[in-house]
Amino acid sequence: MFEEVSPRLHVPAPAIRPGDDPDFSHVAIPRAGAVDRPEPDTRPEDMREMAFSIIRVLNRKGEAVGPWAGSLSGEALLQGLRDMMTLRTYDARMLTAQRQGKCSFYMQHLGEEAISCAFQRALRPGDMNFPTYRQAGLLIAAGYPLVKMMNQVYSNDGDPVRGRQLPVFYSSKEHGFFSISGNLATQYVQAVGWAMAAAIKGDRKLAAAWIGDGSTAESDFHGALVFASTYKPPVILNIVNNQWAISTFQGIARGGAGTFAARAHGFGLPALRVDGNDFLAVHAASQWAVERARRDLGPTIIEFVTYRAGGHSTSDDPSAYRPKEEGAAWPLGDPILRLKAHLIQLGIWSEERHKQAEAEILAEVMAVQKEAEAIGTLHSGQRPSPRDMFEDVFAEMPPHLLRQRHEVGY
Amino acid sequence: MARMTMIEAIRDAHAVAMERDSDVVVLGEDVGYFGGVFRCTAGLQKRFGVERCFDTPISELGIVGTAIGMAAYGLKPIAEIQFADYMYPGYDQIVSEAARLRYRSAGEFTCPMVIRMPTGGGIFGAQTHSQSPEALFTHVAGLKTVVPSNPREAKGLLLAAIADPDPVIFLEPKRLYNGPFDGHFDRPSVPWSKHEAGDVEPGYYEVPLGKAAVVREGSAATLITYGTMVHVALAAVAESGTDVEVIDLRTLLPLDLETITASVRKTGRCIVLHEATLTSGYGAEVTALVQRECFYSLEAPVLRVAGWDTPYPHAQEWDYFPGPERVRRAIDKVMEAE
Structure with missing residues (x-):
């Protein structure tokens, strides 16, 4: 016998709201180097604990420690630092440009730079990312020209996608960056399909899918995991858990699951959970997943644990739903400062060189901005022609579109 | 073959x-x-x-x-x-x-x-x-x-x-x-x-997209349709005794507007037929285009015959389905108007 009670709706809520003191004591952070590194061919059921810990390499002293250390050379790390600094500087300039009315909208990466910049270092030409709007580091690390990114943000006549997309929805096949949809999660399953095609053709290429904590709730996420689990194509399924989906804390999408990474277990897929603010850990985990894909061992899920230090977009004011000081209290620190400390500890970097690099990068980004603005911004200069609005709906323009184009006067 | x-x-x-x-x-x-x-x-x-x-x-x-x-x-x-x-x-x-x-x-x-x-x-x-x-x-x-x-x-x-x-x-x-x-x-x-x-035919051949077919030539009215309804239309026309031209669109988009307008300008009367629900159905698009392109040739309002605006029923399937009798009535009606 039991006592019957009326059901009660459980609505998860963050413990801390504006006005409260930030508190991340509930986030269990293992010390750097503490998490084992299973062999990439480990069976998923033999490594389930990986989904409940956090792989970390850089300790508080800036040392790289433990079994995940050592995946990158000093030279690659210096380039990684430069990529992250470039992304942060670019973001800052574009945020200001949006406030000045030069573009309609912008989305920055503040605090999340390590994830995309380090991940790209594990890929090679021919591989394809299916990114969300907060992975521009993939492009920067792949050597995509900054001026093209800026032209896209400005929707000017140099915009490679001809002014058709919101700012930051870049596309570059050559640089392994699939056209961003803007509809959340839809591309997660397309990445699986792309990898299935590579497997059908026997091509040695892999796909990387990207999703945020919030949009794992979409059925596309489930569909992607089902298809990945069934066909086992060379795909890496990345989840960027930055704690916030606009104003909604990650507990709403995660529900009763321990972690987002643990969602993999029901699909028989291996999952890693990684310190997303640790450039070395991000790269090492990515490389582990890349090795699985290249050895035809199947998909891997990686949850990158990070914190969205800025607003969701230029249309968002996070102080309305979380304490302003929360970002500073985030226990995994700042990815740029952490890599900088490591490089100084290695003896291949210094405060002076860092300051010098900051100045160089700012000058470089400003020069690029001048170049882009010489073409135009959203409301001034050269913009894509209205004639162009009718192109690329189909490979060949059908009569009804031609008629409409004529009606516009082109 | x-x-x-x-x-x-x-x-x-x-x-x-x-x-x-x-x-x-x-x-x-x-x-x-x-x-x-x-x-x-x-x-x-x-x-x-x-x-x-x-x-x-x-x-x-x-x-x-x-x-x-x-x-x-x-x-x-x-x-x-x-x-x-x-x-x-x-x-x-x-x-x-x-x-x-x-x-x-x-x-x-x-x-x-x-x-x-x-x-x-x-x-x-x-x-x-x-x-x-x-x-x-x-x-x-x-x-x-x-x-x-x-x-x-x-x-x-x-x-x-x-x-x-x-x-x-x-x-x-x-x-x-x-x-x-x-x-x-x-x-x-x-x-x-x-x-x-x-x-x-064996082997490879294409029927081009964007091209309609006139499946029955006629002079009294034009009946525009596609899919299953092509055969319903042909039966209804045969039973009506009216010389109706029947067009099978085959491709809805891109639409072969030329074939449609040539026919309606010739006949001056037009019926659009489909099985899908009426309201905001594809027939509304065809009707609007016929009106725009053929207004001065039209002798009667363009009529639409379609599925009723209900979910597709089970027991009442044949009350729902726009069968030959409904099409015949539409032919009679479009021919009535002077």
């Missing part, structure tokens, strides 16, 4: 396409070992291997979503949705992704794929196996929509759809799979073996 059902013709189109292009792959629920619930892909897995024709989990968003990824990669996927009624979980992938990929990437990424789905009623399938959702596709920029009405053209249209560089929605009227159903549900059904459009 072989006499085939529409199922056999569609199967033959798959085989021909897969034979000539190793990038053509087929995926969908039950399409592999079993060969599809309507048998349209029977034998393909055995002939071309599991990597070219395979079963999928029951997830239309997964089928369409992975097919988009495959198409972007460079393959030519043919995705089967088991019934058009099941398409909705994949609709976001079709509308927001497949249809816009070329546009939003300025041609850098494209989506050459065919999404096939059986459409329409007449098989006592009720509301979940009878829908005609074509207007939900023609309303979307970036999609082509095709509805064949006989085996010979089904093969040629499907081969043209596979060759097309953009996503094509291929709606197969399931009531026509086995014979040219004319809406007389109470009479014995006629198989394709008794119909000359069951003659299907």
Whole structure:
């Protein structure tokens, strides 16, 4: 016998709201180097604990420690630092440009730079990312020209996608960056399909899918995991858990699951959970997943644990739903400062060189901005022609579109 | 030349396409070992291997979503949705992704794929196996929509759809799979073996997309339709004794407006017929275009005959279905107006 009670709706809520003191004591952070590194061919059921810990390499002293250390050379790390600094500087300039009315909208990466910049270092030409709007580091690390990114943000006549997309929805096949949809999660399953095609053709290429904590709730996420689990194509399924989906804390999408990474277990897929603010850990985990894909061992899920230090977009004011000081209290620190400390500890970097690099990068980004603005911004200069609005709906323009184009006067 | 059902013709189109292009792959629920619930892909897995024709989990968003990824990669996927009624979980992938990929990437990424789905009623399938959702596709920029009405053209249209560089929605009227159903549900059904459009040429041929066919020439009025309703229209015209011209659109988008306007300017009277629900249906688009292009030739208001604005019922299937009698009444009415 039991006592019957009326059901009660459980609505998860963050413990801390504006006005409260930030508190991340509930986030269990293992010390750097503490998490084992299973062999990439480990069976998923033999490594389930990986989904409940956090792989970390850089300790508080800036040392790289433990079994995940050592995946990158000093030279690659210096380039990684430069990529992250470039992304942060670019973001800052574009945020200001949006406030000045030069573009309609912008989305920055503040605090999340390590994830995309380090991940790209594990890929090679021919591989394809299916990114969300907060992975521009993939492009920067792949050597995509900054001026093209800026032209896209400005929707000017140099915009490679001809002014058709919101700012930051870049596309570059050559640089392994699939056209961003803007509809959340839809591309997660397309990445699986792309990898299935590579497997059908026997091509040695892999796909990387990207999703945020919030949009794992979409059925596309489930569909992607089902298809990945069934066909086992060379795909890496990345989840960027930055704690916030606009104003909604990650507990709403995660529900009763321990972690987002643990969602993999029901699909028989291996999952890693990684310190997303640790450039070395991000790269090492990515490389582990890349090795699985290249050895035809199947998909891997990686949850990158990070914190969205800025607003969701230029249309968002996070102080309305979380304490302003929360970002500073985030226990995994700042990815740029952490890599900088490591490089100084290695003896291949210094405060002076860092300051010098900051100045160089700012000058470089400003020069690029001048170049882009010489073409135009959203409301001034050269913009894509209205004639162009009718192109690329189909490979060949059908009569009804031609008629409409004529009606516009082109 | 072989006499085939529409199922056999569609199967033959798959085989021909897969034979000539190793990038053509087929995926969908039950399409592999079993060969599809309507048998349209029977034998393909055995002939071309599991990597070219395979079963999928029951997830239309997964089928369409992975097919988009495959198409972007460079393959030519043919995705089967088991019934058009099941398409909705994949609709976001079709509308927001497949249809816009070329546009939003300025041609850098494209989506050459065919999404096939059986459409329409007449098989006592009720509301979940009878829908005609074509207007939900023609309303979307970036999609082509095709509805064949006989085996010979089904093969040629499907081969043209596979060759097309953009996503094509291929709606197969399931009531026509086995014979040219004319809406007389109470009479014995006629198989394709008794119909000359069951003659299907061997090998590769295309019926071009965007071209309508005048299937019956006439001078008194124009009846514009597609799919199952082509045969209903022909029966109704024969029974009416009125000399009505019947146009089979074959492709709804791009629409062959020239064939339509040439006919309506000649006859001065027009009826648009489809099985899908009336309100905001594809017939509304055709009617508006006829009005714009042929206003000064029209002797009577353009009439529409369509499914009622209800979900597709079960027991009342033949009260719902716009059969020959309703079409005859519309012909009489359009001829009444002076």
